[in-house]
Amino acid sequence: MKLHCHRASLATAFQVVSGVVPSKTPKDILKNVKLQVDGTVATLIGTDLEVGIRYTIPGVEPDSSGETLLPTKRIMDILRELTADSVDLEIGPEKIVVRSGQSVFNLSAQDPAEFPVVADFGDDKYHVVAPKDLRAMIKRTVFATDSESTRYALGGVLLELTSDSITLAATDSRRLAMVRAGCRGESIDTPENAMPVVPSKAMTLVERSLEDDDDEVRIAVHANEILFKSKNSTIYSRLVEGRFPLYRDVIPQGDGAIVDLVVGPFYSAVRQAQIVTDEDSRGVDFTFENGTLRMNSQVSDVGQSTIELPISYDADPITITFDPRFVAEFLRVLDAESQVQLQLLDGESAAVFRTADDYTYVIMPLSRER
Numbered sequence: 001m002k003l004h005c006h007r008a009s010l011a012t013a014f015q016v017v018s019g020v021v022p023s024k025t026p027k028d029i030l031k032n033v034k035l036q037v038d039g040t041v042a043t044l045i046g047t048d049l050e051v052g053i054r055y056t057i058p059g060v061e062p063d064s065s066g067e068t069l070l071p072t073k074r075i076m077d078i079l080r081e082l083t084a085d086s087v088d089l090e091i092g093p094e095k096i097v098v099r100s101g102q103s104v105f106n107l108s109a110q111d112p113a114e115f116p117v118v119a120d121f122g123d124d125k126y127h128v129v130a131p132k133d134l135r136a137m138i139k140r141t142v143f144a145t146d147s148e149s150t151r152y153a154l155g156g157v158l159l160e161l162t163s164d165s166i167t168l169a170a171t172d173s174r175r176l177a178m179v180r181a182g183c184r185g186e187s188i189d190t191p192e193n194a195m196p197v198v199p200s201k202a203m204t205l206v207e208r209s210l211e212d213d214d215d216e217v218r219i220a221v222h223a224n225e226i227l228f229k230s231k232n233s234t235i236y237s238r239l240v241e242g243r244f245p246l247y248r249d250v251i252p253q254g255d256g257a258i259v260d261l262v263v264g265p266f267y268s269a270v271r272q273a274q275i276v277t278d279e280d281s282r283g284v285d286f287t288f289e290n291g292t293l294r295m296n297s298q299v300s301d302v303g304q305s306t307i308e309l310p311i312s313y314d315a316d317p318i319t320i321t322f323d324p325r326f327v328a329e330f331l332r333v334l335d336a337e338s339q340v341q342l343q344l345l346d347g348e349s350a351a352v353f354r355t356a357d358d359y360t361y362v363i364m365p366l367s368r369e370r
Helices: 007-017 072-081 131-139 200-209 263-275 324-332
Strands: 002-006 032-038 041-047 051-057 066-071 086-091 095-100 103-108 126-129 156-161 165-171 175-182 184-186 197-199 217-221 225-229 233-238 257-262 284-289 292-299 303-310 318-322 339-344 351-354 359-363
Touching: 002 007, 007 041, 007 051, 007 072, 007 086, 007 200, 032 072, 051 200, 066 072, 072 095, 072 103, 126 131, 131 165, 131 175, 131 200, 156 200, 156 217, 175 324, 197 200, 197 233, 200 233, 257 263, 263 292, 263 303, 263 324, 263 339, 318 324, 324 359
Parallel strands: none
Antiparallel strands: 002 086, 032 041, 032 066, 041 051, 051 233, 086 095, 095 103, 126 184, 126 217, 156 165, 156 197, 165 175, 175 359, 217 225, 225 233, 257 339, 284 292, 284 318, 292 303, 339 351, 351 359
């Protein structure tokens, strides 16, 4: 089997699929990507047995159907160093020949029959989400997961699907990110599992696989698995076991003080305040009073800093201590020109950031000895 490819398209496909290929595994075959050619369609397949992806390579010219295993790291290294616009693959039973410009690489071939099967999207009942919305929602939540935790299902992102809306929520018990957008059901109102928890690795893979010209993303949820289908990719994932916290219960109720902030200047000030912190003393005091936000940090053997930012605030003074990393991670996924609204009850209660497009972020304050 021979295959003529556009180098950039093949490199992009490998970059996406490599996101699921494990670097360390007792099953060496999983370090490969399976190339499957059926007629004029070429597909790259990767999996770590928990998450899998099938990615269609655009602009491919095969001379026949067939399949092989490609060593992920070596092929990516080759594609990274090549400069010609096209790549030719010649697949044999024992070797793979990669040609591009004046370069030729001969690689050993493995038996593709031993590679695990990765599910394709065959559902006729699913939910449809706009790719732009889903990509933004994942960026706004996945960073708040706790991949190291064995408690509940904190290592994943919760999806809540209704007939006309999708909500994503993630928490590591110290902060909560929640965002909502519209969707539609196709021959379905409520999925088999209406509140699945999807591993953060799978959600990151979905976000990276989406392209600007994708028309829609289809989501099919089953009892123990979920599938996402876009124009070029199908992603399969097992669901996270365990109970996700009742996250809506941690969102403070009540009025409190409201502070309107512009993302860009606020993000810059928070990053400055983060400089004089360390592993043992991450807390920064955020003081709101008299039209000013003052951020103070002090670490023995390191130093002290005071960062001030003019704001519109004329309520009673409030001082609350945050881990600046948690504030910065929230601001980083927003446009610099956009505005956020901060709700503060007092210096001891959780603070709530909100945007105009249904994004809510809750941070628990720190308590530290003085």
